Amino acid sequence: MEFSLLGAAAIGVFGFWIMIRWEAKRGNAAGCAVDIWDTGLVAAIAGLFIGRIVSMIQTGVNPLTEPLQIMLVRSGVSTVAVVIGTLLVFSFLARNALVAAADGIAPAALMGLAGWYAGCLATGSCLGAESSLPWAVALPGSQITRHPVEIYAAIGMALASIALALWKQYGRPAPGSVAGLALLSASIIRLGTEPLRISLAGGPMLLYSAGVVAGAAMFVASIVSKRRTTKESTG
Amino acid sequence: MRRQIMLFAAFTLVVAACSSAPTGPLPDAPTPTTLDELNTMITTGDQPTVVNVWASWCLPCRSEAPLLAQATRVSPDVEFIALNVRDTEQNAREFMAEFYSEADMTHLSDRPGRIPIEMGATAGVPITFFYAADGQLVKMHLGIIDEPTLARFLDEIDR
Numbered sequence: 046m047e048f049s050l051l052g053a054a055a056i057g058v059f060g061f062w063i064m065i066r067w068e069a070k071r072g073n074a075a076g077c078a079v080d081i082w083d084t085g086l087v088a089a090i091a092g093l094f095i096g097r098i099v100s101m102i103q104t105g106v107n108p109l110t111e112p113l114q115i116m117l118v119r120s121g122v123s124t125v126a127v128v129i130g131t132l133l134v135f136s137f138l139a140r141n142a143l144v145a146a147a148d149g150i151a152p153a154a155l156m157g158l159a160g161w162y163a164g165c166l167a168t169g170s171c172l173g174a175e176s177s178l179p180w181a182v183a184l185p186g187s188q189i190t191r192h193p194v195e196i197y198a199a200i201g202m203a204l205a206s207i208a209l210a211l212w213k214q215y216g217r218p219a220p221g222s223v224a225g226l227a228l229l230s231a232s233i234i235r236l237g238t239e240p241l242r243i244s245l246a247g248g249p250m251l252l253y254s255a256g257v258v259a260g261a262a263m264f265v266a267s268i269v270s271k272r273r274t275t276k277e278s279t280g
Numbered sequence: 281m282r283r284q285i286m287l288f289a290a291f292t293l294v295v296a297a298c299s300s301a302p303t304g305p306l307p308d309a310p311t312p313t314t315l316d317e318l319n320t321m322i323t324t325g326d327q328p329t330v331v332n333v334w335a336s337w338c339l340p341c342r343s344e345a346p347l348l349a350q351a352t353r354v355s356p357d358v359e360f361i362a363l364n365v366r367d368t369e370q371n372a373r374e375f376m377a378e379f380y381s382e383a384d385m386t387h388l389s390d391r392p393g394r395i396p397i398e399m400g401a402t403a404g405v406p407i408t409f410f411y412a413a414d415g416q417l418v419k420m421h422l423g424i425i426d427e428p429t430l431a432r433f434l435d436e437i438d439r
Contacts, residue, residue: 050426104346105379113339119424120343170428186418187436243431245347245354 050119053164060160061085064153064206071214079139079146085154088138092131093118099126125252144221151227152213155206158231162199171195173241194241198234205230219271222264229260306373307380310364310387315398318363318388323415327359328437331409333396334364336371340424341406345379347427352383355434360385365393365405412437 065082097115098108100123106114114120139146165171172182173194181190205227213223232253239248322329332348334341352360362385364372369389376387390396393403401407401420410419410433419433 106342106346111339111342114343117340117343117424119426120340121347121427170426170432172432184419184432184436189436189439243428243435245350245427245431245434 049168052167053161056164056167057157057161058086060163060203061153061157064156064210068149068152068210068213071210079142079149081139081146081150081153084135084138084146085150085157088131088135089157091134092127092129093122095130095134096122096124096127099123125249128252128256144224147224148213148218148220148222151224152206152210155202155209155227155231159199159202159206162195162202165195165199173238173243176241192241194238197241198238201234201238202231205234219267221267221270225260225263225265225267227260228256229264232256232260304377307376307387309369309373310362310376310389313363313388313390313395315395318361318395319415321359321361321386322411325359326413327357328413329359329361329409329411329415330434330437331361331363331411333401333405333407333409334362334375335367335405336364336375337367338405342375342379344406344424345375347425347430348385349379349383351430351434352385355438356384358434358438362387363395364389365396366391410434410437 062082065085094115097118100121101108101111101114103123104121108115135146135150136143171193172184172191174192175181175189176192177190178192180193182193183190209223209227209230212218212226232255235248236250236253236257239250239253242248318331322331330348330351334345336342348360348362351358360383362376362380364375364387367389372389380387396405396407397403399409399420401409402422404422406424408421408425408430409417410421412418418437421429421433
């Protein structure tokens, strides 16, 4: 039995928890009635199983005739379905205070993703395309040095998470802008690191591109909305 | 509540429609082999080789089979050998029809399941061995193999 994937998930959840705890002391999601820890965790788990079921259907395995296979997450999950499923479930659970909850969870979600990527150290799957850079690493017994691409992604997500948390604390961002920037930065990091990964079919570049556009649109819309509100209240 | 039950029933029907029950004649049974014959195949060919040990009763094997079938399509320079162990001929043929009908693989069988143990593995399945073109073992992966791991070790041996 192999538990390394569970270890990676635990590191991700730990990252999520650490950032929520850190932000809680600084008034994270003030006025938001939604418990972002519970909501985030439920949405992520639901999204994971939606992604697994979609992956089974894509590979021709019937989830009804082979229900136990849903538990074999290691066999593959559809990234697109995980992302869409998680966002939909989160939107449903936090529907009464969606913008505040999205801003509240954004830095913690990025830190959770950073932990998930850093979890490659547990699963032994950090390495990507061949590289001759000084920090490139070889697989045990191999001469070929490779980009530690998942560590790049983990560092990028962690830095984005900390920057957003600090901005929330000191910068008085417009409602929705933190969530928009989080989506934008996560998508850019995935897009930037994808060419360095090795995969059989290639990553879902369209999804990441859509994430860049959606994140940028959310950010701009939140800024415009805040300006309009400020103008109306002063005028 | 009634609407939710209707929606669930509709969803269930849609998912059930995705069934992949094999149709048409079953493929030939995998060829019985020995460790020496397998080693000869690995070392004499000038291609890198992947040996996947599987059984039809093994749930993780069923789960990773579509990924291996996909790998045969994207890595034509690699020879894929599927070694069926501790299985019945009928079940093995049904498994092959379900997952490997379009995969370019050599199908072998070792009914007692001794070969993987003699190769240094455990008695469990699935197991995947990755060999370089010179026949040197690069990686022995125990348990389900995921897509990034499979892609990385294919890249490692396919040079």
